[in-house]
Amino acid sequence: MDKVGIFYGSSTGNTRDVAQRLRDTFGHDKADLLNIAEATPEQMLAYRNLVLAGSTWGTGDLQDDWEAFFPAFDELDLTGRRVALLAVGDQQNYPDTFAGWMGQMADKVSACGAGLVGRTEVKNYAFTGSGSVRDGRFLGLVIDEDNQPDLTQKRISAWVRDLRKRFA
Ligand SMILES: Cc1cc2nc3c(=O)[nH]c(=O)nc-3n(C[C@H](O)[C@H](O)[C@H](O)COP(=O)(O)O)c2cc1C
Secondary structure, eight states: OOOEEEEEEOSSSHHHHHHHHHHHHHOTTTEEEEETTTOOHHHHHTOSEEEEEEEEETTTEEOHHHHHHGGGGGGOOOTTOEEEEEEEOOTTTOTTSTTTHHHHHHHHHHHTTOEEEOOEEOTTOOOSOOTTEETTEESSEEEOTTTOGGGHHHHHHHHHHHHHHHTO
């Protein structure tokens, strides 16, 4: 497996912590961790296997650092790259816009030519609306550190098992 580039944007540290755990689960020799607040498009292009991670703010809006990076996607050709999305959200307080970050990111990276991998099931979450769901499944992995922190490591471990195959 080519090394994985994990790029995260985090306002209060939750996505950063989850991204660190994801890297630990892949193994430090298998994955690099980069904060999108400081990362460049060129750094993203260095990886064929990418995980993009972020939280949702406002009502289904992008996390600030991803919002700042967003225009850079217009110049990025991600053809031939595999992208897995990881969204961190709060299903209890924002049930109508749960993890909405993911839907916007999926549309953007798909428009850049990337192949999306790592979709997951919506069972064991409770929400009423989410841009992160298409055809009854999440577009990537969704983590809820506010309400389901006990499930986080199990969800990450299962996802990494799947991604090791998709990124092979
Ligand atoms: C003002 C505000 C708005 C939020 N809006 C949403 C939302 O629309 N959907 C969602 O799933 N979570 C929402 N959240 C929850 C955060 O995404 C969640 O707490 C997340 O873990 C924060 O991650 P971070 O620390 O990496 O930024 C919101 C939180 C706040 C404080």
